[in-house]
Amino acid sequence: MADMQSLPSEIIFQIARFLEPIDIVTLQHVSKRFLDLGRDDTLWREQCFNSSSFLTNLRHRQQLITSESTQEPRFRDLARALANGNGLGDSRLIQPRAEARDLKARSNEKIRIMANWDPSYPEEKVQWYDEYIARNAPISISWLQQPRNRESPEHEYLEVRGMGIYTPPGEEDATLVVGPLDDGSVCLWDISGTKGRKGSIIARSKSGLISADPASQIGTGKHSKLISTGVTECVSVDNSRKRAFFAVQHGLVEVDLETLSTINQEKFPFTITALSEAKYPVPLTVGTNMSLYLHDSRARRNVGQTGNSGADRIDSYDSTFGSLRSTGLSDFRRLLNPDPSPLFAHLHHPGPLSILHLPSSREHWDGNGEIYVAGRFPSILNYDRRNFPRLRGTIHSGARLCSMASLPYPFASMEKDLARRGELSIEQIWEAKTRPGKTLIACGEYNSKGSLEMYGLSPEPHLTTISSDSFAGSLQNSVMKNRQTSSSSKLLSVANHGTRIVVSDGGGNLKWLERDGFTEARRWNIAHGSIEAPRGIFGTLGDSYMDSGSGDIVIKMANTHDGRDGTLVNGGLVLWTGEKIGLLSFSSKPGFTADSFEETGTKTPEQVRTEREERTYAETMGRALEANANEVRWMRGLGLGMS
Known part of the structure; x- marks a missing residue:
C-alpha cells in the first residue's frame, strides 16, 4: 500500500479507469488522497457515459449498419469505438505499423461520441459522482410527518394543500418545506435535520390563519374555505425576507415564516390560479382566472387583523400605490371590458396554471426580466416586466400546459437530434453550447397524452420600442415537442434535476430524461416503489413496473436546493401528491417512515x-x-x- 501511495496521481487515475464502479468506491476508503482521486469528475463522467442509455441506443443503431456500410470511413471509426464497453475497440490483432494510428483514431472517436452525449455546459458545475448515484442508485421515498386535526376529537390526518421550499438566509444547510393544511394553518417541516428530527414538523400556526373566512371557522372544527382544488402553484416563498405567499380562493395571504402570523391579505376580483416565485425585490406575478397582476409587497398596507368590513367587497388595483383598493361594482365591470387596461393584463382565455420568471441576464436578477404564463390555452404568453401589462409575444404550443421550468443555457433542437445519434463533431458541439440563449421547458397534455416541450429562447434584442406582433417571432429560435414517448398520460410537473429533466405523470410515474427531451435516463413509480433492478455498482438493470396501483400521483416536484446559479444540485426531490409530502432519495431504504413520528x-x-x-x-x-x-x-x- 505504501508503494501505491507513492505513485503519481496520473497513474492511480489511469488504474482506476479499469476498475468497476464498486471497486472505485472501495478505493475511496483507503486514504484521503484516494478519496479525492476516487471522486474525480472526469472519472465519474466516463462511468455515467458507459452506463447511459445513450450509449446503449447508439450500439443498437450501430448493429443495424450493414457490413458494406461499416467499410465507409464515416462509419468505420464509430463501429470500432463502440465495439466494447470502454469505447476502445476489440482486442483484435492489428498490424504493428497501423496500431498507433488506429489507437489514436479510436481514442478521438470516443471523445467525440462522449461529447455528443455530455449533457453539461461549459460554464455549468456538475458533481459527476453524485450524478452517477442519481442515475443508477436505488430510489426510495420517505413521507414527512402527516399533521393531525387539533380541533377534532378524532384527531384525524389533515391534507397538505400545497408546497414550497424555504431556506432561511444565512442557513444554506437548513432546508424546510412550507405547506398550507386543510384547517387553514401553515406548517413547517425540516427535511435537512438541522432544526429538528428529519422529516418532522417543527412549527405550525394556528388554525384558520390563511383561510378565506378565518374569523368564522376558528375553533369550530369545520373546514374553512381554502385553496381551490386544481391550483398547484399556490405557495410562493421569499427566502430573503422570510415570508410566504398563499393563494386562497380570491385572496393572497402574506405570512411571516418566523412568527407564523399574517402580514398582509389582499383580495382579487377572480379566483387566483397561479403564483410566480417570490424573489425580493422583483414583484410577485399573480394569475387569476381572467387577468394577471404584479404584486409588490412593499406597497402593501398592513391589514394584520382579518375579517374587516371591506373583506367581502370587490377590490381593484390602484394605479398610484399599485395595491388593491375596495371601490365597488364598476371596477368588476371594468375587468370584463376587453379594452386594454394599464392596471392589469387581460387574459382572452381563462385558466393560467404556471407562471415563470426569467432574469434579463444569467448572472443576477435586476427586476427587468421576462414573465411567461402557461395554462388552459394554446399558447405561452410572454410579458416584459418593464412594459407590463402589454403582451410582448406568444409561443404557440397547442397543448394544455400546467408546469414550466427553465435553464440558463441555449437549446437547439436540430443539434440535439444529431447529438442523440452521435453525429456532431467537437466543433459543432462547442458552438451549440456556447451560443447565447436560454431554454424554456414546459409540460402538460395534448390529445390525452403527455407533452414535453422545450423552446430555445433568443437573447433579448437591445430595442426599446417594438410591437408585440413583430417581436413574437424572435422569442424562440428552436422548438422540440415530445408527444410520442414522454408519457401515455398527462404530464403534471417538470423540474431540472442535475443534468437531467424529471417529469411526473397521471399514472404516478417519474421519468428522468436527458436534456434532449427524448433519451430516457431512468424511471420510477411512486405507488410501488423502485421495482427496477438497479445496475452498475447497485446491481443489474431490469424492467420497471409502470402501472400505478394506488391513487398517489406527483402533482408538484421541487429540488431541495435552488440551482438557478448553474450549480444543479443532485440531491433528492420533494414530492407533493395533493395530500401529503415525500422526500425522494437515492438509497435502498427510506430515511424515515410514517411510523417514525407516531x-x-x-x-x-x-x-x-x-x-x-x-x-x-x-x-x-x-x-x-x-x-x-x-x-x-x-x-x-x-x-x-x-x-
Whole structure:
C-alpha cells in the first residue's frame, strides 16, 4: 500500500479507469488522497457515459449498419469505438505499423461520441459522482410527518394543500418545506435535520390563519374555505425576507415564516390560479382566472387583523400605490371590458396554471426580466416586466400546459437530434453550447397524452420600442415537442434535476430524461416503489413496473436546493401528491417512515406490530381488489363488440 501511495496521481487515475464502479468506491476508503482521486469528475463522467442509455441506443443503431456500410470511413471509426464497453475497440490483432494510428483514431472517436452525449455546459458545475448515484442508485421515498386535526376529537390526518421550499438566509444547510393544511394553518417541516428530527414538523400556526373566512371557522372544527382544488402553484416563498405567499380562493395571504402570523391579505376580483416565485425585490406575478397582476409587497398596507368590513367587497388595483383598493361594482365591470387596461393584463382565455420568471441576464436578477404564463390555452404568453401589462409575444404550443421550468443555457433542437445519434463533431458541439440563449421547458397534455416541450429562447434584442406582433417571432429560435414517448398520460410537473429533466405523470410515474427531451435516463413509480433492478455498482438493470396501483400521483416536484446559479444540485426531490409530502432519495431504504413520528404511548410492542400488520394487509387487499377491477374492466365485452 505504501508503494501505491507513492505513485503519481496520473497513474492511480489511469488504474482506476479499469476498475468497476464498486471497486472505485472501495478505493475511496483507503486514504484521503484516494478519496479525492476516487471522486474525480472526469472519472465519474466516463462511468455515467458507459452506463447511459445513450450509449446503449447508439450500439443498437450501430448493429443495424450493414457490413458494406461499416467499410465507409464515416462509419468505420464509430463501429470500432463502440465495439466494447470502454469505447476502445476489440482486442483484435492489428498490424504493428497501423496500431498507433488506429489507437489514436479510436481514442478521438470516443471523445467525440462522449461529447455528443455530455449533457453539461461549459460554464455549468456538475458533481459527476453524485450524478452517477442519481442515475443508477436505488430510489426510495420517505413521507414527512402527516399533521393531525387539533380541533377534532378524532384527531384525524389533515391534507397538505400545497408546497414550497424555504431556506432561511444565512442557513444554506437548513432546508424546510412550507405547506398550507386543510384547517387553514401553515406548517413547517425540516427535511435537512438541522432544526429538528428529519422529516418532522417543527412549527405550525394556528388554525384558520390563511383561510378565506378565518374569523368564522376558528375553533369550530369545520373546514374553512381554502385553496381551490386544481391550483398547484399556490405557495410562493421569499427566502430573503422570510415570508410566504398563499393563494386562497380570491385572496393572497402574506405570512411571516418566523412568527407564523399574517402580514398582509389582499383580495382579487377572480379566483387566483397561479403564483410566480417570490424573489425580493422583483414583484410577485399573480394569475387569476381572467387577468394577471404584479404584486409588490412593499406597497402593501398592513391589514394584520382579518375579517374587516371591506373583506367581502370587490377590490381593484390602484394605479398610484399599485395595491388593491375596495371601490365597488364598476371596477368588476371594468375587468370584463376587453379594452386594454394599464392596471392589469387581460387574459382572452381563462385558466393560467404556471407562471415563470426569467432574469434579463444569467448572472443576477435586476427586476427587468421576462414573465411567461402557461395554462388552459394554446399558447405561452410572454410579458416584459418593464412594459407590463402589454403582451410582448406568444409561443404557440397547442397543448394544455400546467408546469414550466427553465435553464440558463441555449437549446437547439436540430443539434440535439444529431447529438442523440452521435453525429456532431467537437466543433459543432462547442458552438451549440456556447451560443447565447436560454431554454424554456414546459409540460402538460395534448390529445390525452403527455407533452414535453422545450423552446430555445433568443437573447433579448437591445430595442426599446417594438410591437408585440413583430417581436413574437424572435422569442424562440428552436422548438422540440415530445408527444410520442414522454408519457401515455398527462404530464403534471417538470423540474431540472442535475443534468437531467424529471417529469411526473397521471399514472404516478417519474421519468428522468436527458436534456434532449427524448433519451430516457431512468424511471420510477411512486405507488410501488423502485421495482427496477438497479445496475452498475447497485446491481443489474431490469424492467420497471409502470402501472400505478394506488391513487398517489406527483402533482408538484421541487429540488431541495435552488440551482438557478448553474450549480444543479443532485440531491433528492420533494414530492407533493395533493395530500401529503415525500422526500425522494437515492438509497435502498427510506430515511424515515410514517411510523417514525407516531407516539406509541402505552401501546405494547405487540400492539404496534399488530397495527402495522393490519395496515399492510389492508394495503395489499386494496391493491388486489383494484387489480381485479382493472382486469374485469379490460375483459368486459371482449369479443362481443361492446365497450
